[in-house]
Amino acid sequence: MYLLVGTAKGLFRYRTDNRTDWHALGPVLTGDPVYASAYNPATGTVYAGVNSEFYGPSIRRSHDWGEQWDTGGSGLAYDADDPERVTRVWSIRVVGDGLLYAGVEASGLFRSTDDGDTWSEVSALRQHPTQATWVPGYGGKCLHTIAPDPFHPSRLYIACSAGGIYRSDDSGGQWRPVNEGIRADFLPDDQRYPESGQCVHKFWLSPTRDGRIWLQNHGGVYRSDDGGDSWVSVGEPLPSDFGFPIVGHPVDPDCAYVLPLEEPRWSPGQQLAVHRTRDGGREWERLGDGLPQAFTGVLRDAFTADARTSLGLYFGTTSGSIFYSTDEGEHWHQLAEHLPRIYSVVAAEES
Amino acid sequence: MITVHLPAGLADEFRADPVLTMTARTCAEMLQSLDSRYPGIASWLAEPDGRFRQHLSVFVSGRRLASQAATSTPVDDGSEVWVLRAISGG
Numbered sequence: 001m002y003l004l005v006g007t008a009k010g011l012f013r014y015r016t017d018n019r020t021d022w023h024a025l026g027p028v029l030t031g032d033p034v035y036a037s038a039y040n041p042a043t044g045t046v047y048a049g050v051n052s053e054f055y056g057p058s059i060r061r062s063h064d065w066g067e068q069w070d071t072g073g074s075g076l077a078y079d080a081d082d083p084e085r086v087t088r089v090w091s092i093r094v095v096g097d098g099l100l101y102a103g104v105e106a107s108g109l110f111r112s113t114d115d116g117d118t119w120s121e122v123s124a125l126r127q128h129p130t131q132a133t134w135v136p137g138y139g140g141k142c143l144h145t146i147a148p149d150p151f152h153p154s155r156l157y158i159a160c161s162a163g164g165i166y167r168s169d170d171s172g173g174q175w176r177p178v179n180e181g182i183r184a185d186f187l188p189d190d191q192r193y194p195e196s197g198q199c200v201h202k203f204w205l206s207p208t209r210d211g212r213i214w215l216q217n218h219g220g221v222y223r224s225d226d227g228g229d230s231w232v233s234v235g236e237p238l239p240s241d242f243g244f245p246i247v248g249h250p251v252d253p254d255c256a257y258v259l260p261l262e263e264p265r266w267s268p269g270q271q272l273a274v275h276r277t278r279d280g281g282r283e284w285e286r287l288g289d290g291l292p293q294a295f296t297g298v299l300r301d302a303f304t305a306d307a308r309t310s311l312g313l314y315f316g317t318t319s320g321s322i323f324y325s326t327d328e329g330e331h332w333h334q335l336a337e338h339l340p341r342i343y344s345v346v347a348a349e350e351s
Numbered sequence: 352m353i354t355v356h357l358p359a360g361l362a363d364e365f366r367a368d369p370v371l372t373m374t375a376r377t378c379a380e381m382l383q384s385l386d387s388r389y390p391g392i393a394s395w396l397a398e399p400d401g402r403f404r405q406h407l408s409v410f411v412s413g414r415r416l417a418s419q420a421a422t423s424t425p426v427d428d429g430s431e432v433w434v435l436r437a438i439s440g441g
Binding site for chain 1: 365392401406
């Protein structure tokens with residue numbers, strides 16, 4: 001297994017056979033921010049969203065775990081007369097059989113049907129009338145999460161910040177916001193439950209229960225059991241319902257993990273800790289064994305899981321440390337420290 | 352003919368010669384010529400709206416173009432064009 005760690009200064013890679021002994025392969029794509037990476041086990045391709053300050057964004061590919069990279073496909077841009085520009089890649093989602101999606105800043109969705117040789121915008125999303133409610137957060141105006149629904153082949157979800165979560169039931173031809181019941185703390189009191197414009201930080205679609213979604217909002221943790229048609233607030237028992245990532249269990253749909261943050265976006269009490277629910281969000285337990293005091297945060301794509309029995313969990317901090325657990329979060333270990341600011345962590349299993 | 356100097360890192364990425372000669376009357380024609388040799392390189396240098404990327408410095412015959420200059424900028428025959436990474440980053 002490989003851990004692909006996107007940072008402000010390139011992609012760091014770690015290899016392991018047993019999840020205990022880790023071998024650092026060294027950074028690649030050095031100097032450029034890597035916000036997202038992905039792996040396609042069917043083709044052995046690693047994808048990296050490289051956001052060069054000089055040369056713009058690209059989705060580059062490697063077939064040897066990052067030793068060599070191409071310069072990316074074509075078409076990852078809005079039209080010349082578009083008032084917005086594609087400035088960063090925030091998300092890459094491998095579907096299979098050549099199909100990929102990419103989420104970009106300024107918030108938009110791109111599709112490739114040829115493994116990333118060419119890209120074209122899924123334009124109906126930005127043409128939705130609620131697009132006018134999308135605004136940039138501190139990190140930028142970004143489309144950061146993409147999830148094809150394994151129970152409904154034509155169903156696709158995306159989320160953007162700020163903007164909210166949207167669903168298409170026809171593979172991207174038409175979209176509708178599915179934010180009903182999700183709070184927008186940053187709007188006036190009488191406008192806090194709008195149709196769109198929420199600052200959804202991350203969502204996670206269950207592969208084992210139809211319609212189950214976990215969602216970490218900019219204030220609020222939510223669960224949906226009906227594909228986003230309605231949401232239940234489940235963050236109240238947490239020490240803070242603010243955070244960026246949320247990770248669901250790949251088998252147990254009632255289990256999810258969050259990393260609560262308080263102002264100024266450190267873990268409560270400056271004690272780094274993951275919180276887990278195993279009953280659909282009614283109760284949460286703090287999992288901090290092995291995690292240090294730290295004046296740091298964890299960004300939305302910097303927390304992930306593998307798919308092994310006795311789930312492995314991995315997260316990277318804004319101060320450049322990586323921590324992992326191989327027992328479903330009970331105990332944590334440090335894998336690396338003193339890296340650049342960590343944007344994304346991906347666990348990639350060879351087929 | 353004009354002579355074009357590419358940033359070393361960019362030339363490495365595209366396995367390009369860092370110094371090239373070509374026929375071009377404008378920066379846009381220069382980018383077209385570069386892209387025909389190294390597909391995709393033009394999009395690394397200019398935006399779809401026909402302007403150079405913000406954090407590049409482009410010199411034509413010793414004169415620095417304005418930031419995000421239009422690629423329609425003329426290039427006289429015999430010119431030397433330098434594409435450089437601007438002071439940027441942290």
